[in-house]
Amino acid sequence: MSFKSKLLLGLTGASLFFNCSSPKEEVADSEVKKPNIVIIYMDDLGYGDLSSYGATELSTPNMDKLANGGIRFTNGYASSATCTPSRYALLTGVYPWRNADAKILPGTAPLLISTSQMTVPKMLKGQGYETGVVGKWHLGLGNGDVDWNQHISPSPNEVGFDYSYIMAATQDRVPTVYIENGNVVNLDPNDPIEVSYDKNFEGEPTGKDNPELTTMKWHHGHNNSIVNGIPRIGFMKGGEAAKWSDVDMADHFLEKAQSYVKSHKEGPFFLYYAFQQPHVPRTPHPRFEGKSGMGPRGDVILEADWMVGEFMKTLEDEGLLENTLIIFTSDNGPVLNDGYYDDAVEKIGNHTPAGALRGGKYSLFEAGTRVPFMVYWKGKIQPQVSDALVCQVDFLSSLASLTGSTDTAQDSGNLLSAFMGEDKVGRSELILEATGRTALRKDEWIMIPPYNGAAKIASVNIEIGNDKNYQLYNLSKDIGQADNLAESNPEKLEEMIAAYTAIRGDVNSKVEDVVLK
Numbered sequence: 001m002s003f004k005s006k007l008l009l010g011l012t013g014a015s016l017f018f019n020c021s022s023p024k025e026e027v028a029d030s031e032v033k034k035p036n037i038v039i040i041y042m043d044d045l046g047y048g049d050l051s052s053y054g055a056t057e058l059s060t061p062n063m064d065k066l067a068n069g070g071i072r073f074t075n076g077y078a079s080s081a082t083c084t085p086s087r088y089a090l091l092t093g094v095y096p097w098r099n100a101d102a103k104i105l106p107g108t109a110p111l112l113i114s115t116s117q118m119t120v121p122k123m124l125k126g127q128g129y130e131t132g133v134v135g136k137w138h139l140g141l142g143n144g145d146v147d148w149n150q151h152i153s154p155s156p157n158e159v160g161f162d163y164s165y166i167m168a169a170t171q172d173r174v175p176t177v178y179i180e181n182g183n184v185v186n187l188d189p190n191d192p193i194e195v196s197y198d199k200n201f202e203g204e205p206t207g208k209d210n211p212e213l214t215t216m217k218w219h220h221g222h223n224n225s226i227v228n229g230i231p232r233i234g235f236m237k238g239g240e241a242a243k244w245s246d247v248d249m250a251d252h253f254l255e256k257a258q259s260y261v262k263s264h265k266e267g268p269f270f271l272y273y274a275f276q277q278p279h280v281p282r283t284p285h286p287r288f289e290g291k292s293g294m295g296p297r298g299d300v301i302l303e304a305d306w307m308v309g310e311f312m313k314t315l316e317d318e319g320l321l322e323n324t325l326i327i328f329t330s331d332n333g334p335v336l337n338d339g340y341y342d343d344a345v346e347k348i349g350n351h352t353p354a355g356a357l358r359g360g361k362y363s364l365f366e367a368g369t370r371v372p373f374m375v376y377w378k379g380k381i382q383p384q385v386s387d388a389l390v391c392q393v394d395f396l397s398s399l400a401s402l403t404g405s406t407d408t409a410q411d412s413g414n415l416l417s418a419f420m421g422e423d424k425v426g427r428s429e430l431i432l433e434a435t436g437r438t439a440l441r442k443d444e445w446i447m448i449p450p451y452n453g454a455a456k457i458a459s460v461n462i463e464i465g466n467d468k469n470y471q472l473y474n475l476s477k478d479i480g481q482a483d484n485l486a487e488s489n490p491e492k493l494e495e496m497i498a499a500y501t502a503i504r505g506d507v508n509s510k511v512e513d514v515v516l517k
């Protein structure tokens, strides 16, 4: 069978469709063009936040189009229950617990990914792709002593991205500026930017001392520099003209993502489009304010859904939809009060952001890491629901397989056939991480080793999975993790501990209590 007819028949197993050794005339055929690849990455969107994943109180029609027109995974995981480690795993194919620095980073942290490390964009560049990142970065910049008034390096541009338009860390952390290809946008040399996570700059107001200057009130943390009335984490001085507008951020990133697509439509391109919603501070554009009836958290989910729709329209208008593989997922599970009084708790009503899952962001329970996870490719992937066990750490090897690269990374499985809807099993084992602690998912089982420390982070009101005893749950029968089978099924527990220790070693006694700073 020729390469072309194989392609026309669809995918078989995890076969390469873009075989570099194929005869020239077949490769030249438009139908064997390498697909554009887009990863849409949400920030703190929960398993139950989409109507396609069971939400009844919120409607997310545009995200649902991806879920219902592609593969909707029910066992799709972020590697971690917080942002930085998940993003590290997604881009590098390496479990974040292998890197001691892969924790929630301050805005001044050095670049976490080594410039010599393999990454998804680097691998794709090797296959002829143009690569871009738009949105939230949160993987560190520079070497630890960034001068925000000079060109910043290393940045995404040194780990595989040809183009970057990012915020350095999170919307609640300084510096509150956009950075394009290593340069702060709209920087005024006469108003230099200074940033510190240790101490305030003399004379600068803070959320703690000047509550009268804030329009959003802090609940825990978030009481340092005030930008646009919102108190943030970290201190910043100067850079007035460069400061972003929070309510316009989503529109701004959308516009950058759309222009990236338009200017790279000859392809192939890879775009990592990292949204900031529904992470705090939740600042919907006025046209979405009050639309969900659930307060700002619901409103920014509707805003993000609209953005997904507009972005998809651009792909369609440019004639790219049939040749673009789109992955949609989230970096960790949901949280309501993550440090500001913003009505997220008060107005939640009957909505369940985690669906039937236990826990939330920061948690080793399922809601920490099991997230909305869809793969959409118009005309190539049959709409379906898949229970295959898949993780974002698998993107590197799987996309390598898709595009004909032999690059891999230590923990990245080639799950291409699962991502194409052919294999319904996926991985057998997966190590999940939450604030420095780890657990093993194996087939339908999850084992959480004993951890000291509080069972709940009180400030966010989330059970994080700590218990002084082993926990063992059968997720196919007990998705809500109510029934700990560790005592009643000692054989399974022993098998799980052995499998866990084989990957992880005996490390748990060293894990300290979880403190959110």
Ligand code: NG6
Pocket: 043, 044, 082, 083, 084, 104, 138, 170, 172, 220, 221, 222, 233, 279, 280, 332, 338, 339, 516, 517
């Ligand atoms: C925590 C912040 C939280 C959020 C989180 C990072 C406090 C008290 N809490 O430390 O608000 O910013 O870090 O979220 O400061 S993440 O999704 O980027 O991992």
Ligand code: CA
Pocket: 043, 044, 082, 083, 279, 331, 332
């Ligand atoms: Ca996050």
